[in-house]
Amino acid sequence: MKKIKLKIEGMHCASCASNIERSLKKTPGIKSATVSLMTKKGFVEAEDSVKDEELQKAVSRTGYKLTGIERE
Amino acid sequence: MHDMKNMDEHHHDEPMEDSEISSWKKKMKWSWILAIPIAIIMLSERIFGFMILPEAYSSWILLAMAFPVVFIFGWETIKGGTRGFVSLYFNMDSLIALGTIIAWLTGIFSQFGIVADYSGVAAMIMAFFITGKYVEAIARGRASQEIKKLLELGAKNARVLKGKEEIEIPISEIKIGDVMIVKPGEKIPTDGIVVKGFSSVDESMITGESLPTDKNVKDSVIGATINQDGILYVKATKVGRDTFLAHIIDLVENAQGTKVPIQELADKITGIFVPTILIISIIVFMNWFYFTSDLSRSLGIAISVLVIACPCALGLATPTALMVGSGMGAKRGILIRKGEAIQTMKEIKIVMFDKTGTITKGKPEVRKIKTAKSVKENYLLEIAASIEKNSEHPIARAIVEKANLKKYKEVTGFKILRGKGVEGYIGKKMVLIGNPLLMKERKISLKEFEETVESFENSGCTTMIVSYGNEVLGIIGVADAIKEDSLAAISMLQVQGYRTMMITGDNERTARTIAKEAGISEVIANVLPEDKAKKVEEMQKEGMVAFVGDGINDAPALKQSNVGIAMGSGTDIAIESGDIVLVKGSLVGVVQAINLSKKTFGKIKQNLFWAFAYNTIAIPLAVAGLLHPVIAEIAMALSSITVVTNANLLRRARI
Numbered sequence: 001m002k003k004i005k006l007k008i009e010g011m012h013c014a015s016c017a018s019n020i021e022r023s024l025k026k027t028p029g030i031k032s033a034t035v036s037l038m039t040k041k042g043f044v045e046a047e048d049s050v051k052d053e054e055l056q057k058a059v060s061r062t063g064y065k066l067t068g069i070e071r072e
Numbered sequence: 073m074h075d076m077k078n079m080d081e082h083h084h085d086e087p088m089e090d091s092e093i094s095s096w097k098k099k100m101k102w103s104w105i106l107a108i109p110i111a112i113i114m115l116s117e118r119i120f121g122f123m124i125l126p127e128a129y130s131s132w133i134l135l136a137m138a139f140p141v142v143f144i145f146g147w148e149t150i151k152g153g154t155r156g157f158v159s160l161y162f163n164m165d166s167l168i169a170l171g172t173i174i175a176w177l178t179g180i181f182s183q184f185g186i187v188a189d190y191s192g193v194a195a196m197i198m199a200f201f202i203t204g205k206y207v208e209a210i211a212r213g214r215a216s217q218e219i220k221k222l223l224e225l226g227a228k229n230a231r232v233l234k235g236k237e238e239i240e241i242p243i244s245e246i247k248i249g250d251v252m253i254v255k256p257g258e259k260i261p262t263d264g265i266v267v268k269g270f271s272s273v274d275e276s277m278i279t280g281e282s283l284p285t286d287k288n289v290k291d292s293v294i295g296a297t298i299n300q301d302g303i304l305y306v307k308a309t310k311v312g313r314d315t316f317l318a319h320i321i322d323l324v325e326n327a328q329g330t331k332v333p334i335q336e337l338a339d340k341i342t343g344i345f346v347p348t349i350l351i352i353s354i355i356v357f358m359n360w361f362y363f364t365s366d367l368s369r370s371l372g373i374a375i376s377v378l379v380i381a382c383p384c385a386l387g388l389a390t391p392t393a394l395m396v397g398s399g400m401g402a403k404r405g406i407l408i409r410k411g412e413a414i415q416t417m418k419e420i421k422i423v424m425f426d427k428t429g430t431i432t433k434g435k436p437e438v439r440k441i442k443t444a445k446s447v448k449e450n451y452l453l454e455i456a457a458s459i460e461k462n463s464e465h466p467i468a469r470a471i472v473e474k475a476n477l478k479k480y481k482e483v484t485g486f487k488i489l490r491g492k493g494v495e496g497y498i499g500k501k502m503v504l505i506g507n508p509l510l511m512k513e514r515k516i517s518l519k520e521f522e523e524t525v526e527s528f529e530n531s532g533c534t535t536m537i538v539s540y541g542n543e544v545l546g547i548i549g550v551a552d553a554i555k556e557d558s559l560a561a562i563s564m565l566q567v568q569g570y571r572t573m574m575i576t577g578d579n580e581r582t583a584r585t586i587a588k589e590a591g592i593s594e595v596i597a598n599v600l601p602e603d604k605a606k607k608v609e610e611m612q613k614e615g616m617v618a619f620v621g622d623g624i625n626d627a628p629a630l631k632q633s634n635v636g637i638a639m640g641s642g643t644d645i646a647i648e649s650g651d652i653v654l655v656k657g658s659l660v661g662v663v664q665a666i667n668l669s670k671k672t673f674g675k676i677k678q679n680l681f682w683a684f685a686y687n688t689i690a691i692p693l694a695v696a697g698l699l700h701p702v703i704a705e706i707a708m709a710l711s712s713i714t715v716v717t718n719a720n721l722l723r724r725a726r727i
Contacts, residue, residue, distance in 0.1 A: 005326075012092065012209070013164045013384050014342050014383045015162070015163040015343075015345060015384075016164075018343045018383075018387065019162075022161070022343060034330070036328035036391060037388070037391060038328055038394075039325050041325060041328065041329065062159065063155045
């Protein structure tokens with residue numbers, strides 16, 4: 001289990017954040033996800049097996065841009 | 073440890089809000105250049121019946137003028153919104169996109185007399201929407217201004233000693249062990265230890281402490297604090313992401329990733345809000361059309377419903393207030409780690425304080441010494457210090473400091489007896505240093521000293537009995553003075569109606585003396601470190617407990633309590649435990665943290681109330697056909713602006 005911080009661009013409303021949260025939570029291996037519109041960051045708890053590409057996909061399918069991944 | 077990947081280097085260091093604000097601003101300017109004439113034409117034609125444009129072309133010209141507003145300046149909204157219909161991840165752009173596209177299309181169909189022309193309205197909606205987003209982005213930026221200041225706080229360059237030369241290098245190139253030269257008025261580039269020089273340092277930006285702190289050789293300094301009057305030579309001990317400032321920023325940012333329980337309902341609604349509104353607007357349209365057969369009016373009402381509904385007020389209510397609150401805290405050295413803490417705080421009835429380092433300074437000093445007959449004080453101290461030199465415990469350090477030996481006796485078999493004392497061998501005989509309990513356990517007679525122990529304890533000293541080969545050499549009384557503002561802070565809490573308690577490993581008598589000085593009447597003494605959490609649990613049967621202690625030894629108790637408040641020592645923060653972390657070691661921070669939490673939570677409740685009220689009033693009004701689409705859009709923009717602005721008003725609260 002790892003904590004991952006995401007930098008996300010393109011959000012401008014509350015439902016944006018909630019969409020990305022929902023999409024991330026649907027990704028297998030992701031246990032929890034919260035996205036903050038205020039800091040433009042996402043906070044994810046995920047299995048070690050979750051790859052960058054999967055995170056990328058989860059964000060981009062909702063129409064936003066993942067610009068940074070920071071693994072603890 | 074950290075591994076940051078930037079897929080988009082180009083945007084990395086640019087403050088996000090600023091780029092968002094400037095992009096909305098540009099779109100806003102352009103859209104009004106067209107939307108204002110459109111508004112004038114529409115108003116004069118429809119209200120005053122005065123045709124500015126030739127009647128035959130008027131609607132075509134409006135349609136053409138509205139096009140760029142909706143589809144060029146509003147392109148990102150249209151694009152983002154329509155994508156929602158493909159991916160089924162709807163956001164509020166979807167509502168605006170659908171509303172404006174339908175409205176604009178009526179301009180074409182109106183040419184054939186099918187429906188009234190709403191194309192001008194489409195431009196107005198988009199222009200107001202963009203304006204609303206611009207103002208909201210500014211307000212959101214203001215909400216995070218303290219955090220932004222923290223981000224910009226770090227020094228850019230450092231002057232480093234290379235051999236005998238001073239060279240200036242960017243902050244990112246400093247390595248641990250480098251010696252930095254900091255002149256008066258300059259920022260200390262990164263965390264380190266003073267190796268030469270003496271000065272006072274302004275640490276207010278980090279700790280909230282307004283008075284400058286004196287720094288001498290061997291003192292730790294924090295990066296980004298400002299050197300006041302002397303030249304300091306500082307050896308870097310932490311760089312990059314490991315610095316104190318980086319930790320604070322991390323902590324404040326991560327708090328935004330935690331939820332305040334009260335927002336749960338709002339979050340749930342936000343999640344299904346847009347699709348629900350889409351469905352409602354279709355139903356509303358069909359109903360109105362079925363009952364009135366008036367296509368134009370039915371469409372107008374459906375558009376009103378689409379654009380009046382805004383999940384933002386609901387979704388922003390909590391995070392904006394939390395952001396402002398945690399920013400206000402950060403400025404004062406109060407770091408809110410978990411959003412939940414500010415909600416729980418209002419239920420707290422009991423505030424439990426750890427003694428050492430929390431109520432007291434945590435720097436015990438040897439106050440009293442009583443030796444056995446025929447034993448010299450120097451000898452007692454020599455034996456005691458030689459043993460205690462192996463321990464990191466503050467009491468041990470106090471004894472070592474007092475003895476101030478040049479040469480220590482050789483010690484073997486040193487062992488720490490947690491919560492009791494230490495043991496070790498000097499020569500073949502065993503030395504035991506510890507509390508009366510330990511002596512009793514080891515069957516060492518204290519008879520001769522019973523009175524001394526009692527009098528030491530009554531004066532607030534912790535007694536350390538030194539025995540050598542089963543014989544007591546003497547007693548050392550160590551006392552830890554209470555912090556200057558502990559009494560004031562605790563009495564403030566009592567005035568506010570909190571039950572205050574002190575918990576400590578000290579014996580009852582010593583503990584009572586200290587507690588009395590701090591103004592606390594309830595004391596739980598003789599508690600082993602590992603039992604503190606259990607005591608907290610017991611107290612929780614009587615009410616919600618906030619535990620105040622240092623983040624390292626008291627971690628389990630902090631965790632067990634309903635709100636854990638971890639005290640920093642000024643140069644180190646215990647990030648791993650505590651719901652709230654106080655950077656500065658003053659108990660006044662506890663009072664402030666409690667006030668700040670209550671005020672922030674109050675603001676969240678207020679915001680949520682307005683957001684719910686807005687949606688439950690505005691949507692039915694639109695459904696009932698009482699609001700023109702443009703009015704609906706203005707109301708929507710105002711709702712989210714109000715919430716964010718209201719959050720910003722939290723700054724007026726006195727903490």
